[in-house]
Amino acid sequence: MxxxxxxxxxxxxxxxxxxxxxxxxxxxxxxxxxxxxxxxxxxxxxxxxxxxxxxxxxxxxxxxxxxxxxxxxxxxxxxxxxxxxxxxxxxxxxxxxxxxxxxxxxxxxxxxxxxxxxxxxxxxxxxxxxxxxxxxxxxLFTPCADNPYLDASDPRPTLLFCSTFSQKYSCAKKLVPQIEALRDSGKWRILVQFHPKMEQQVIDTYKGMQNDSLTFVETDNVIPLLQAADLMLCDTSSMLLMFLLQQKPVVTFNTQTPQPHLLNVTEPEQIAGALDLAHSHPAELMAAIETFSNQLHPYRDxxxxxxxxxxxxxxxxxxxxxxxxxxxxxxxxxxxxxxxxxxxx
Structure with a gap:
């Protein structure tokens, strides 16, 4: 290895x-x-x-x-x-x-x-x-009975926020106010996970945002995170593709390659509404996710x-x-x- x-x-x-x-x-x-x-x-x-x-x-x-x-x-x-x-x-x-x-x-x-x-x-x-x-x-296709990121006592939907490390593509720094607003709304249970090469200053910013509604996660195994979340907010990180294979929706911010299987937004102010729409699982979006998954990784055995x-x-x-x-x-x-x-x- x-x-x-x-x-x-x-x-x-x-x-x-x-x-x-x-x-x-x-x-x-x-x-x-x-x-x-x-x-x-x-x-x-x-x-x-x-x-x-x-x-x-x-x-x-x-x-x-x-x-x-x-x-x-x-x-x-x-x-x-x-x-x-x-x-x-x-x-x-x-x-x-x-x-x-x-x-x-x-x-x-x-x-x-x-x-x-x-x-x-x-x-x-x-x-x-x-x-x-x-x-x-x-x-990913095997249920994890002792998933540390699940909280049966919290009925709120779980949002996973991920971002790549490249300053050209990363949305982490740009979306700090929006993530704070989502956290303060109390509507979501938010898990934050970044690429290991993410700028330390950005990591420290999000660590400082932690409370009962937001948790910053450092791990060498993202599978339990993907299983625990109901939807994802992301940029171009390839983790979003893994997430889609679970037939769960993803909202992207200024992704390089907008596609029917993604809900992409171009302005920070559009994020909250896009998350609400994604969480409603619109039929057209979910059908596009299924079609895309079969081309990306048809193996769920x-x-x-x-x-x-x-x-x-x-x-x-x-x-x-x-x-x-x-x-x-x-x-x-x-x-x-x-x-x-x-x-x-």
Whole structure:
């Protein structure tokens, strides 16, 4: 398990559980200082260096991120850290479909991502694509009996407010007055959760807003939050896509890609009314959410983990002989060696 952020723990643990159930062994490598080792449990083994990884010789490296070094042994599997939220990178391309020459296999989430990746596989020739569903979502479709974010004694609807960290797209700073007003109305039970890279000043502002109607949540596992909420207010965070799969409505503020399955507003003053409308579950909106969900992630059986492992094991057994060599990517490889302080060959 090769991870760059703490949220990757929860994303990979369903896979870890399934691998162990099959008699396999799992180790973790924390690739950046942004990963909190305190989230590792007592029974999880951490490899402390690249040398330890190379000595352990993994058969496969599962990565919920964009890159993985070529000097890490094993087939490289992209399992994604989110859905395609339509974000455009500095090259003017959708970041979700950016091919960086690192992976041998992409385990895609549903038809609307599988088709583009298959076309990219034909174009590049150095990776396979298998539609498996997103293993991270298996727990989403399993009720959580001891969800810490549920409050049976509070009859108010629960609003989950999420925001991405990018200043270009984030609505967190802009909507402070509106969130305060929603809190003070007493109408909602509000849960607030931000991307781990969110500006600390913004985090501190929302922490300072906490009372009986608003709770700021820091967690490495967002699944219980998604299950606990009745509706979501968001910007472009890919968490909104996970939320929609539960057939729950989302209000967005100035999203990059307005769609029929979202209630998008462009002015802060429109938020309160949009939330009321969303909570009424209008038929047209809910039908659009169902249609979109079937394209995004049609798998609601909680068995995407099994499909990922089948795809990985098939590639391990068949080998990489049918694939072209990956591009040299000399600059990226140098940066990866520099970031990990590894210069052996």
């Amino acid at each position: 090769f991870i760059h952020q703490s949220y990757a723990y929860a994303m990979l643990r369903p896979l870890q559980q399934a691998i162990r159930a099959q008699g396999g062994e799992v180790c973790w490598f924390l690739a950046t200082d942004e990963v909190d080792p305190g989230f590792l449990t007592a029974d999880e083994r951490r490899l402390m260096s690249v040398d330890e990884v190379r000595e352990w010789q993994p058969h496969a490296v599962l990565v919920p991120g964009n890159v993985v070094p070529s000097f890490i042994p094993g087939i490289k599997v992209g399992v994604f850290h989110g859905f395609n939220s339509g974000k455009i990178n500095s090259r003017g391309r959708e970041d979700h479909f950016e091919i960086r020459g690192c992976f041998d296999l992409y385990c895609t989430q549903g038809p609307n991502t599988t088709a583009p990746f298959i076309e990219l596989a034909k174009q590049h020739g150095f990776f396979d694509v298998v539609e498996t569903g997103w293993a991270n979502l298996d727990p 909680g068995r995407s983990t099994e499909r990922v492992l089948v795809a990985v094991n098939n590639l391990i057994e068949s080998g990489l002989g049918h694939l072209k060599s990956k591009p040299l990517n000399l600059i990226r490889r140098f940066k990866q060696r520099k970031s990990l302080g590894y210069w052996r060959w």
